[in-house]
Amino acid sequence: MNYFHFPLEEWTNNFVNGWLLPEMSGFFDSISVALSSFIDGVTNLLIAIPAEIFAIILILLAWKLAGKGIALFTLVGCLYIGSVELWTETMQTVAIVIVSTIISVIIGVPVGIISAKNKVVDQIVRPVLDFMQTLPIFVYLIPAILLFGLGGVPAVIATFVFATPPAVRMTRLGINQVPEEVVEASRAFGSTPWQLLLKVQLPLAVPTIMAGVNQTIMLALSMAVVASMIGAPGLGSAVLAGISTVNVGLGLTAGLAIVVIAIILDRITQGLGQKF
Amino acid sequence: MNKIEVNNLTKIFGSHPKQGLKRLRNGEQKDDILNDTGMTVGVNQASFTVKAGETFVIMGLSGSGKSTLIRLVNRLIEPTDGEVLIDGEDITKMDKSTLIETRRKKLGMVFQKFGLLPHRTVLHNVAYGLEIQGVSKEEREEKAMQTIDDVGLKGYESSYPSQLSGGMQQRVGIARALTNDTDILLMDEAFSALDPIIRKEMQDELIKLQDRLGKTVLFITHDLDEALKLGDRIAIMKDGKIVQIGTPEQILENPANDYVSNFVKDVDRSKVLEAHHVMKKPEVLSTFKDGPRVAVRKMEEVGASSIFVVDKEKNFKGLLTIDDAIRAYKENIPMEDVLIVEDIYSTTTDTALNDLLGIAVDAKYPITVIEDGKLLGIISRVSILSGLVLGKEKDEVVSP
Numbered sequence: 257m258n259y260f261h262f263p264l265e266e267w268t269n270n271f272v273n274g275w276l277l278p279e280m281s282g283f284f285d286s287i288s289v290a291l292s293s294f295i296d297g298v299t300n301l302l303i304a305i306p307a308e309i310f311a312i313i314l315i316l317l318a319w320k321l322a323g324k325g326i327a328l329f330t331l332v333g334c335l336y337i338g339s340v341e342l343w344t345e346t347m348q349t350v351a352i353v354i355v356s357t358i359i360s361v362i363i364g365v366p367v368g369i370i371s372a373k374n375k376v377v378d379q380i381v382r383p384v385l386d387f388m389q390t391l392p393i394f395v396y397l398i399p400a401i402l403l404f405g406l407g408g409v410p411a412v413i414a415t416f417v418f419a420t421p422p423a424v425r426m427t428r429l430g431i432n433q434v435p436e437e438v439v440e441a442s443r444a445f446g447s448t449p450w451q452l453l454l455k456v457q458l459p460l461a462v463p464t465i466m467a468g469v470n471q472t473i474m475l476a477l478s479m480a481v482v483a484s485m486i487g488a489p490g491l492g493s494a495v496l497a498g499i500s501t502v503n504v505g506l507g508l509t510a511g512l513a514i515v516v517i518a519i520i521l522d523r524i525t526q527g528l529g530q531k532f
Numbered sequence: 533m534n535k536i537e538v539n540n541l542t543k544i545f546g547s548h549p550k551q552g553l554k555r556l557r558n559g560e561q562k563d564d565i566l567n568d569t570g571m572t573v574g575v576n577q578a579s580f581t582v583k584a585g586e587t588f589v590i591m592g593l594s595g596s597g598k599s600t601l602i603r604l605v606n607r608l609i610e611p612t613d614g615e616v617l618i619d620g621e622d623i624t625k626m627d628k629s630t631l632i633e634t635r636r637k638k639l640g641m642v643f644q645k646f647g648l649l650p651h652r653t654v655l656h657n658v659a660y661g662l663e664i665q666g667v668s669k670e671e672r673e674e675k676a677m678q679t680i681d682d683v684g685l686k687g688y689e690s691s692y693p694s695q696l697s698g699g700m701q702q703r704v705g706i707a708r709a710l711t712n713d714t715d716i717l718l719m720d721e722a723f724s725a726l727d728p729i730i731r732k733e734m735q736d737e738l739i740k741l742q743d744r745l746g747k748t749v750l751f752i753t754h755d756l757d758e759a760l761k762l763g764d765r766i767a768i769m770k771d772g773k774i775v776q777i778g779t780p781e782q783i784l785e786n787p788a789n790d791y792v793s794n795f796v797k798d799v800d801r802s803k804v805l806e807a808h809h810v811m812k813k814p815e816v817l818s819t820f821k822d823g824p825r826v827a828v829r830k831m832e833e834v835g836a837s838s839i840f841v842v843d844k845e846k847n848f849k850g851l852l853t854i855d856d857a858i859r860a861y862k863e864n865i866p867m868e869d870v871l872i873v874e875d876i877y878s879t880t881t882d883t884a885l886n887d888l889l890g891i892a893v894d895a896k897y898p899i900t901v902i903e904d905g906k907l908l909g910i911i912s913r914v915s916i917l918s919g920l921v922l923g924k925e926k927d928e929v930v931s932p
Binding site: 326435437438440441442443444445446448451455456459460 | 603606608632633634635636637639640641642643645646647648649650651663664665705708712718853879
């Protein structure tokens, strides 16, 4: 099958080492600085809130959006995380999840809207999304370190790459799912394209978009744990520490905390989606 | 005045519509174009005009292009060729903002599947058209409440569409179209999704509404009975082409080709023909001053045993039988006192024969056609039956 020489490896290395790193480092540094102050801000805010108050807010939210059962689960879950002394790590992980979800939604939802409205954009965006979802994580995790250094920033970038596709796809789906007759009616009465989008398509797409956001959060959480390998602080690094020292107990303790957070976030965002 | 004028309007779906258009103009058939190029001819050089205040029905089976045609009229679908003049202005050449303005001010639309916004209440659905025009909240909601009342949905304004029955949802659709107060209403199979009883009810209400508002209505349907009932004029469509345009009577009596005659042969004439089609001029009308003697003599002349009585202004007074006339003469009672009034059914000129059948069976005397108190004609059982079998009556004169 080797019909012609295809030096992709060489080209990529030349591109990264010869141009991207020396020429663009200023650009990546400024992104890095901005992102890390964002992450630190959120992390510090979450840690600054007393655990008890945070737990109460979370329980009330769960009660309002997902019902009594989940509120009870949240109470037990928060007590567990506090009791195994993983509260700070949990907040670090949640901070990374929040930051990367915000970035994913801010970029993903508009891209989804545009690709629902424009076939050409859609045809370009879809393979890019496939690429983002299927490319092995470590292939871009390592370059992320080269560009952004160790810590939370490459974690957020890698998480963004991995978690954005559902937001784009579900937004596109939600808008395309709005019944043709409703869109036609809105146009027939003289809606401008913006009025159609804001008063008809987006409100009707919100439940589907929220399902996408829910998926984004779940993927962000799973990625935030993997990203501990590139120095992201949080529950992931506790798991990693457990694994590397063959401390099964620590691994399980931190692993359970991740599951607890995942269930709480999932149910609350699902409940939020159903409110629309 | 022509509200809507459509000239050579054509829509070809596919990759190279201009090529398809050339083929169409060379007289090629829709099927050949589809086979050769894979392009579908939706509407093929349709032309028609709709006058102000007219209800114009476009009728065709599914796939005949009628739904495409109505969407070309407000440019929900971009036409391939031809023009659509709304109040003399060609909508196909308008820029985006003029098009939007024209839709807002001139073209209301009602959809087969209602097209209501599920996340909005009835009130906010009905007010939508004004909302996007930037009309203030109080003003648009006041107008919306008015039309909601007009279509008989008062009390449902804060319900959501999913809480209403199909018929009620379509009332919301109609109210929404009326709120913008456009001269033109485009109705795309507006009643097709409703069950038969509700459909008939809505048709009757549309007719009533039309009497009051005098909108210009372009109505699409696949139901010939509906077309004949609602349409001042009807266009029949087949394969994207208009094959005949005419009044319901013209379509029924003189079908343009086999396709149309096939269509109309099963038509229930009782729903199409109206009282004025079969009514006859009553033979003799004796005014009061004639007195019973003259009345009796007139009855003898025509060999009838009763006669309808009107006053000088032709206002209907009642029916006089020969026995009563003789009694009045002998006992010297005024003729007014012996007239039969109560057992006589009366109807209006535009009542469908269908609605008269039941009455005709029970009635002892012919049905009278009365408008503004004046006797215009009478309908006997025989004339209803012959109308159903033969179509319209000859203008012959009978006596009861």
